[in-house]
Amino acid sequence: MKPSDQYFLPTYEEARRAFRKRSTDVAAVWPEASLTQYAVGKPENNNTTDIIAADAKYHSNTLIVVTTGVHGIEGYAGSALLQLFIDEYLTQLNPNTTGIRLVHAVNPWGMKNRRRVSENNVDLNRNFIKDWSSVPASLNERFEKEKKHFVPEGPVKSWKKQRRDLLGALGAKVFKRGVYGLEKAATMGQYQYPTGIFYGGAAYEEPVEKLLSRMDEWVKEYEAVVHIDIHTGLGPAEQLWLQVPHSDPRKEKELQKQFGHPEVNDVQKTDVMEIKGEDAEYVKDVYSRRHPDKYIFSCLLEFGTIGNRLPDQMRALDIVVHENQYYWYGAKKEADARELQKEFHQLFDPPEESWKQAVLKKGKAGFDLVLEKEAGMRLVKK
Ligand SMILES: [Zn+2]
Structure with missing residues (x-):
């Protein structure tokens, strides 16, 4: 058995089963924790997005949301990192003031079938459009x-x-x-060719609509929301890029200084002119506008596979x-x-043990950084 085997599971069903079991670990810290799921696509196909949810016991200060598998095939690394999160951080978070939402496989069909896109060929990370009337089919x-x-x-x-x-x-x-x-x-995404690559759709896809309707409610309850979305594929093999959306008010240089860490290879700000419909941009911008009294942070952890x-x-x-x-x-x-x-x-789910080890090691560094810098956690170094 390889060291990463407990985290990286070979099929969608096994990964989901392992994730569901972990809700009992969460309940040890938050007795009210729940495991819920919703179907994506026909219920008989049994493709579900699963969520472990736990709310602050006394004061709804900070909500930490981790989403995975927005690009289906990237959900294998995402599933591994959700398990790592449960192992490493549960005992370090303060359940009195902190809530969590761990979201397994936003795009379960894509994870099961090892595709990036949804069953309708939509790239979900080009589908979180803030205003569809601003995205004509001829955009690109x-x-x-x-x-x-x-x-x-x-x-x-x-x-x-x-x-x-x-x-x-x-x-x-x-x-x-x-x-x-x-x-x-x-x-950058295109809205014209439904069978083409990087197709962003013509309206919200079912998984995006279902996730957003829940997030809308989660965000209301907390003073601060810290969202981390897990991806693979971009960037050099075994490197981690932290990507912060365009509407974060800080300049890229400031962010690089703030998130400087030997295990984080680069910190980038996404250019909104180049990519439409990214979830991190949606979360940061839409929820900041809707709730100006709250602190909203959103970012991507992107684990590279072949190079840039x-x-x-x-x-x-x-x-x-x-x-x-x-x-x-x-x-x-x-x-x-x-x-x-x-x-x-x-390109998106490399089989090499060294890559999986790098995801776990750098993923921990990424979580450490975001929780310390953005969620104000004082983590105990293990
Ligand atoms: Zn991705």
Whole structure:
């Protein structure tokens, strides 16, 4: 048995079962703690988002919310970190003044089927739109220009050849327009092609609607809300990036100073011009406006898998584009089908023990930092 096995479970069902069992540990600290769940999709498919909830016993000072699996396949690391949170922090939080909401698999279908998106192909982290009337379908013009490359139709005939064509076509443009232009055009989200990559939908997806209707209520009860959303995929392997949404009033430099830690490799502020519909931005901005008397903090912990240099980004784009094509149209060659799935898993849920160990170690550092700096916790160093 590898050291990470107790945290990283191989299937959605096993991860969910392990998480549900942990509600008894939470009840040891907060006797009123509850485990609830809601179905996403048809109830008979048994895809659920599970929530362990516990409220402050005496004074509703701070609520800590941890969300996982907004991008389904990233929920395996998310599930591991929820268990780590229960192991490491329950006894350090003050149940008299602190409440918690641990949210397992916001996108359970995606977690079960190892896809980033929802059953309707919606990227949920492009779906937390504050005002849908400000997001016309034609929002992402650059994506539209590259439609042929980003949303290829028909089965994958030869991945190797298609990769060459994609990288050749994009490479020439990268050379002309600068390194990150195209990668950003792809990843900022698009609202036009329902079978394409990074599709943000046309209205709130069921998992987003159901989560937000609950969060709306949770936020009302507390003076401060600290929200942490767990992701994987961006950034160099075995590194942790802390991403703070655009509407946080602090400058990136200040945040980098405040969250400086040897295990946190970078602190970034998300550029709202580039990415629409992110959950952290929604939480920070919408709840701060709705409740100006409350302190709201929201961030992403992003655990890198393959790198952020140009060749890594091109590779990631190649995998995401063709995995999506394979999902919709299949592949002519069995070997391509296998390879695409393997590479997709490598990109969001790598099997290596060293990666899992890094997630646990750096995840603890990320929790430590956010709880100390934003939730005012005095943690006992173990
Ligand atoms: Zn993600």
